[in-house]
Amino acid sequence: MSDGSAIAPPSLLRVARVFAVLGTTSFGGGVVAYLRDALVEKERWFDDREFVRLLELSQTLPGLNAVNMAVIAGDQLRGGRGAAVAGLAMLLPGVAFVLGLGALYAPYANAGWMTALLGGAAAAAVGLLLATALRLGRAQFRRPLDLAILLVTAFAVGELRLPLVWVVPVVGAVAIWLYRPRPGATGTQDAQDAGTPP
Amino acid sequence: MSDELAMLAQLFTDFATASLLAIGGGSAALPELHKVVVADTHWLTDQQFKEIYSLGQVAPGPNMTMVAVIGMHVAGWAGALVTLVAFFVPSSLLAVGANRLWRRLEPWPWLEAIRQGLAPVAIGLLIAGVWLLARLAIDGAPTLAIASVATAILLVRRVSPLWLIVAGASVSWLVSG
Numbered sequence: 283m284s285d286g287s288a289i290a291p292p293s294l295l296r297v298a299r300v301f302a303v304l305g306t307t308s309f310g311g312g313v314v315a316y317l318r319d320a321l322v323e324k325e326r327w328f329d330d331r332e333f334v335r336l337l338e339l340s341q342t343l344p345g346l347n348a349v350n351m352a353v354i355a356g357d358q359l360r361g362g363r364g365a366a367v368a369g370l371a372m373l374l375p376g377v378a379f380v381l382g383l384g385a386l387y388a389p390y391a392n393a394g395w396m397t398a399l400l401g402g403a404a405a406a407a408v409g410l411l412l413a414t415a416l417r418l419g420r421a422q423f424r425r426p427l428d429l430a431i432l433l434v435t436a437f438a439v440g441e442l443r444l445p446l447v448w449v450v451p452v453v454g455a456v457a458i459w460l461y462r463p464r465p466g467a468t469g470t471q472d473a474q475d476a477g478t479p480p
Numbered sequence: 481m482s483d484e485l486a487m488l489a490q491l492f493t494d495f496a497t498a499s500l501l502a503i504g505g506g507s508a509a510l511p512e513l514h515k516v517v518v519a520d521t522h523w524l525t526d527q528q529f530k531e532i533y534s535l536g537q538v539a540p541g542p543n544m545t546m547v548a549v550i551g552m553h554v555a556g557w558a559g560a561l562v563t564l565v566a567f568f569v570p571s572s573l574l575a576v577g578a579n580r581l582w583r584r585l586e587p588w589p590w591l592e593a594i595r596q597g598l599a600p601v602a603i604g605l606l607i608a609g610v611w612l613l614a615r616l617a618i619d620g621a622p623t624l625a626i627a628s629v630a631t632a633i634l635l636v637r638r639v640s641p642l643w644l645i646v647a648g649a650s651v652s653w654l655v656s657g
Contacts, residue, residue: 305541309642313542336579342595343578345499345571346506348542353572354579365576373568376541377548381560383535384549391531395653402626402652403534404617406645409630410537411507411610416635418504419603428600435604439511440611443519446501446512450601454503457597463589 291359292327294367300325301352301371313348321355328355349373431457487555488562495547495566500574504602506544509567510609513550523554530616537645622655 292300300320308316314337322333340350349369356368390396422428431453438449494516502509510533517523524532532553536546544567551563578585585591618624626648633639 307540308542309540309640335582338595339579339582340575341505342503342598343571343575344501344503345568345575346542346544349568349572350575353576357576357579362576365572369568369572372541373545373564376539376545377564379541380536380539380545381548381552383539384532384552387531387535391528394656396531397527398653398656399649400531400534401617401619401623402649403537403645404530404613405623405626405652406630406648407534407537408610408614408617408627409632409648410634410641410644411606411613412627412631413634414507415603415606415610416631418606419600422600422603428603431597431600432604432607435601436607436611439605440608443511443515445515446509446605447497450501450503450605453604454598454601457601458590458593459597461593461596463593 291364292325294360294363297356297359297364298367298371301356301368302375304348304352305372305375308348314351317348317351327359427460431460484555484558488558491551491554491559491562492566495551495563496570499567499571502605503598504605506542507609507613508602508605509544511605511612513547514612517550517554524550526616528553530613533613534645534649538642622652626651 304313304316304320318333321327322330328336336351336354337347340347340354343350349372352368352372353365356364356366358364360367387396387400416423419432422432435449435453438444438453439446495513498509498512498516502512514529518526518529529550532546532549535549536544539545545564547563547567548560551559551561553559555562614627618627630644630648633644634641
C-alpha cells in the first residue's frame with residue numbers, strides 16, 4: 283500500500299487539507315493539472331512515474347478521474363481511512379457549493395433571466411464537452427477499428443437510448459476480444475500510437 | 481413512506497449503475513442519468529436536467545457533484561445523500577481495490593486488451609453525452625453560436641472552462657434582451 287510514497291506518511295489532517303484545497307480551487311477538466319502540482323511538486327508524495335501510473339489507472343476505471351485519483355492516493359498514503367478522507371475532502375466543497383446554487387436557483391427557475399443565463403451556460407458546456415471528447419479521442423478517431431467501436435457505442439447510447447447495462451458489457455466485451463492478447467504479437471502498432479502524447 | 485423508500489432505492493441502484501458503467505468519466509454517465517430521471521420516470525423535465533447540469537459547471541472540484549442537486553429535487557436531503565453515495569462510493573471502492581491488486585494485475589496479458597478495447601467505448605460514451613446535452617441545450621442560432629465558439633476556442637488554446645461557461649451565460653443573457 284505504501285509503495286511509491288516516499289518518506290514518512292502525512293497525517294490524515296494534512297491529507298484532508300491538501301485535497302480540500304484541490305476540491306475548492308480546481309475547476310472542470312483542469313483537475314489533473316492541479317493534482318499533479320499538489321501531489322508531485324508541492325507535497326512530493328509521489329514521483330512523476332507513480333503519478334502517471336495512478337492517473338492511467340484512474341482513467342481506465344469507471345468513475346471520475348479526479349475522485350479515483352484522490353481515493354487511490356489517500357489509500358496509498360494512509361490506507362482506507364486516508365482514502366475516505368481524501369475522497370470526502372475533494373468532493374465536499376463542490377457539493378456544498380452546488381447545493382447552495384441549487385437552492386438559489388429553485389425560486390427563480392422560471393424567471394426569464396435565469397433561463398437565459400443557464401441556457402447560455404449549457405450551450406458553452408456542450409462546447410466544453412465536445413472539445414474534451416475530441417481531444418481525448420484523437421488516437422481513437424484515427425484508427426478505423428476504434429472509430430467503429432466508438433460510433434457503435436455513441437449511436438446505441440446517444441440515439442437508440444439503450445441502457446448502459448446492455449451496451450457497455452456487450453460492446454466492451456467485443457472490443458476487448460478484438461484487442462485480445464495474441465502469442466507472438468508484441469503490439470508494436472499500439473505502442474507507437476500510444477507513444478505520442480502531447 | 482414505502483413509496484419514498486422505493487424511490488430512494490431506485491435512485492441508488494440507477495446512479496450506482498450509471499457511475500460504474502460510465503467508463504470514461506462523469507459526463508459519459510449523462511445519457512443514462514437523463515434516461516433514469518427524465519425519460520423513464522419524469523422526475524425532472526428536460527429543462528430542469530439541463531439547468532442543473534449547467535449549475536454543476538460553475539461549481540469547483542470534480543465534475544458531476546451536481547448529482548446531489550438532482551437527488552435534492554427528486555427526494556430532498558435523503559435524495560441528495562443517496563445520489564452522492566451511489567455515484568461516488570462504489571466506483572471509489574473499485575478504484576482502491578484495483579490499485580491494491582495492481583502488482584498482481586500488472587503482468588496479466590488481458591490488461592492491455594482491456595485498456596485498448598475500452599478506450600474507444602469510453603470516447604463513444606462521451607460523444608453520446610455531448611449529443612444528449614446538445615439536443616437539450618441547442619435551440620437556436622445564439623446557443624449554436626455559443627457552443628461552436630466555445631469548442632473552437634478550446635481546441636485552439638487552453639482557457640479555464642469556468643470563464644467559457646460564464647461568458648456563454650453572459651452572452652445568452654445579453655442576447656435575450
